[in-house]
Amino acid sequence: MVAEAPVRTWCPQPKQEVFFERDEDEALYGGAAFGGKSEALLFFCLARLIQYPGSSALIIRQSYTDLSREGALIPRSHEVLTGEGKWDGQLHKWTLPNGSVLTFGYLAAPSDRYQYQGVSYETIAWDELTQIEREEDYLFVNAFCRSKIDNCRPLVRATTNPEGVGLGWVKKRFIDIAPPGVPHTDEITGRTRVFIPAKAEDNPAGLARNPGYLANLQGLPEAMREALLHGSWDAFAGQALTEWRRRLHV
Numbered sequence: 001m002v003a004e005a006p007v008r009t010w011c012p013q014p015k016q017e018v019f020f021e022r023d024e025d026e027a028l029y030g031g032a033a034f035g036g037k038s039e040a041l042l043f044f045c046l047a048r049l050i051q052y053p054g055s056s057a058l059i060i061r062q063s064y065t066d067l068s069r070e071g072a073l074i075p076r077s078h079e080v081l082t083g084e085g086k087w088d089g090q091l092h093k094w095t096l097p098n099g100s101v102l103t104f105g106y107l108a109a110p111s112d113r114y115q116y117q118g119v120s121y122e123t124i125a126w127d128e129l130t131q132i133e134r135e136e137d138y139l140f141v142n143a144f145c146r147s148k149i150d151n152c153r154p155l156v157r158a159t160t161n162p163e164g165v166g167l168g169w170v171k172k173r174f175i176d177i178a179p180p181g182v183p184h185t186d187e188i189t190g191r192t193r194v195f196i197p198a199k200a201e202d203n204p205a206g207l208a209r210n211p212g213y214l215a216n217l218q219g220l221p222e223a224m225r226e227a228l229l230h231g232s233w234d235a236f237a238g239q240a241l242t243e244w245r246r247r248l249h250v
Helices: 014-021 037-051 064-068 073-081 110-116 135-142 167-175 204-209 213-218 222-228
Strands: 026-031 056-061 086-088 093-095 101-106 123-126 155-160 192-198
Touching (some): 014 037, 026 037, 026 167, 037 056, 037 073, 037 155, 064 073, 064 101, 073 101
Parallel strands (some): 026 155, 056 101
Antiparallel strands (some): 093 101
C-alpha cells in the first residue's frame, strides 16, 4: 500500500511494507530503535484516508508534547500535508480534500479515554504503545475503531520500543502469544493480532543519513542496548533475571 496524491510521493521500505500489508485487526510494529516506526504509522493512516474518502484516523500518544516535539508526528504531518490539506490547530486535525480526517490525540490519564467515546474511527494508531500504562485504556479507545464507510475494515495499529510503564501488558498481548509475524486469534473475541519486529537495519534510508547511529546504540548500558539495539523485550530495568536474553536462551 503506497500513499498517492494528495500525499507527496513516499515509498515504504521493505519491512514497513510488510507492516502495511498485514490484515490482522491489530498489529504492533517495532522493537528496536530507529526502525522507521512512526513514519510507517503516519503513512499507513494517510494511505487509508486516501483510499477511503470521508474516513477518519486517530493517531494517539501519551501526550501532545510527544506528538509535537521536533521530528515527531505532528511536525512530520505538516511536512507532508501543508498545501495538500487543511490544518485545525485547536482541534489538532487535518482535513484532506476528499473529506477524510486525521486527528492527533493523547491519553495521559485514564480519564482521557472518555474524549474518544462515541466517535467512530476507521483507523486507530498508537505511537509508542508501551507509554500507555493500562491495557484497559487501550481497549476502551479501540472500542470506537469502527467503520462508517462501506467495505472499509476498521484496523488498529501501534508502534513501540520495548520499554515504558506499559511494557508488561504490551509484551503479554503481542509478544508472548506467538512468534513474530505469526497471527494470533483471541479465543474470546475472535479478533486477530500480530507483532512485526523491526530494527535499525530495517531503516536503510535513516542509517544512510546517520551512519554512526548503530555505534551510538552499541555504547549504551547493557539493558538499554539490548532493548534499543536488539529489540529485546526481556531487558527492561528492574526485572528479576537481569541476565535473561530471549535471543540467547530460547
